[in-house]
Amino acid sequence: MRHGRCNVGETMTLPSMARTTRSCKLVWATMGFALVSRAALPQVAHAEEESRGSADARTDNDFLFPGNGKLSLTGTTGLPFAALGEVSFGIGDRLAVGALVAGGPFLGGVATGVYPRLDSAHFGPVRIVLEAPVIWYPDLESTDNWIVARPDVRVEAKAGDFRVHVSLGAMMAKMIGAAPVPGPIAAYGGGGLPSGVQEGAIWNTAGTGVALSVSATTSVFAEGFLILRGVELAGPEWFVLPCGVFLGVATRL
Numbered sequence: 001m002r003h004g005r006c007n008v009g010e011t012m013t014l015p016s017m018a019r020t021t022r023s024c025k026l027v028w029a030t031m032g033f034a035l036v037s038r039a040a041l042p043q044v045a046h047a048e049e050e051s052r053g054s055a056d057a058r059t060d061n062d063f064l065f066p067g068n069g070k071l072s073l074t075g076t077t078g079l080p081f082a083a084l085g086e087v088s089f090g091i092g093d094r095l096a097v098g099a100l101v102a103g104g105p106f107l108g109g110v111a112t113g114v115y116p117r118l119d120s121a122h123f124g125p126v127r128i129v130l131e132a133p134v135i136w137y138p139d140l141e142s143t144d145n146w147i148v149a150r151p152d153v154r155v156e157a158k159a160g161d162f163r164v165h166v167s168l169g170a171m172m173a174k175m176i177g178a179a180p181v182p183g184p185i186a187a188y189g190g191g192g193l194p195s196g197v198q199e200g201a202i203w204n205t206a207g208t209g210v211a212l213s214v215s216a217t218t219s220v221f222a223e224g225f226l227i228l229r230g231v232e233l234a235g236p237e238w239f240v241l242p243c244g245v246f247l248g249v250a251t252r253l
Contacts, residue, residue: 063163063211063219063250064129065119066090076248078224080104081243086115094119100135111137118239129154129165150204150225156230161214167207171227174200192222207244218251 066072067090073139074086082104090096098115117131133150152169209223227234227242 051207061213065096068092072251072252076246078246111135118240125158145176163211171203220249
C-alpha cells in the first residue's frame with residue numbers, strides 16, 4: 001500500500017477495507033433513493049395532475065347548460081314556489097331547454113312549464129344569457145288558468161368557482177280558458193287583480209344571483225328578482241309579494 005493506493009498483489013489494510021465498505025453502502029443507499037424517487041415521482045405528478053384536472057372541471061361546470069346531448073336535474077325551494085323541479089336537455093353547448101314542475105301554497109296547485117335559454121355572447125369572463133321561462137298555472141282557486149312568461153337578459157360574470165349575475169326583463173301574465181268576471185280574481189302571487197288582467201298584463205323585472213360550483217357536475221345557487229312598475233315595486237293591488245326568491249342545487253347526469 002503506497003500513498004493511499006492499492007496495487008495488484010497487495011493486501012488491503014483494515015482501515016482501507018472499512019472505507020471501501022462505507023463507500024459501497026453510500027452507493028447502494030444513493031441508488032435505492034433514486035429508485036424510490038423514480039417510482040414515487042410519477043405517482044405524485046399524477047396526483048397533482050388529477051387535482052388540477054378536478055379543480056379545472058369544477059371551475060368549468062355550468063349549471064345552466066349541461067352540454068350537447070346531456071341532461072341535468074335541478075331542484076329549488078323559495079317563493080312563490082315551495083318546490084320546483086327541472087329536467088334540462090342540452091342542444092349543443094350553448095342552448096338548453098328545461099321542463100318544469102312546481103307547487104306550493106302561493107300557487108293554489110301545481111304548475112308546469114318550459115325554460116329555454118341561450119348562451120348568446122361572451123366577453124372575457126362575462127357572458128350574456130337570454131332566457132324565457134314560461135309557466136302554466138292550471139286550475140287555481142277560481143278554476144282559472146294562467147300563463148306567465150318572464151323573458152330576461154342575464155349578464156353573468158365568472159370568477160373561479162363562482163358565477164354572479166344581474167338581469168333585466170319583463171313578466172307577462174294572461175288568464176286563459178275562463179269567462180270574464182267583474183271585480184278581483186285569483187292573481188299570480190295570491191293577490192287580487194282587476195278583471196282587466198284577463199286581457200293580459202306586463203311588468204318589468206330586475207334580478208340578481210350567485211352560483212357556486214361544488215364539483216365537476218354539481219352547483220348550488222341562490223337568486224331572486226323584483227316585480228316592478230317602472231322603478232317602483234308592483235303594489236299589493238297586484239301582488240302579495242312582488243318578488244321571487246330561490247335556493248337550489250343543479251347536477252349534470
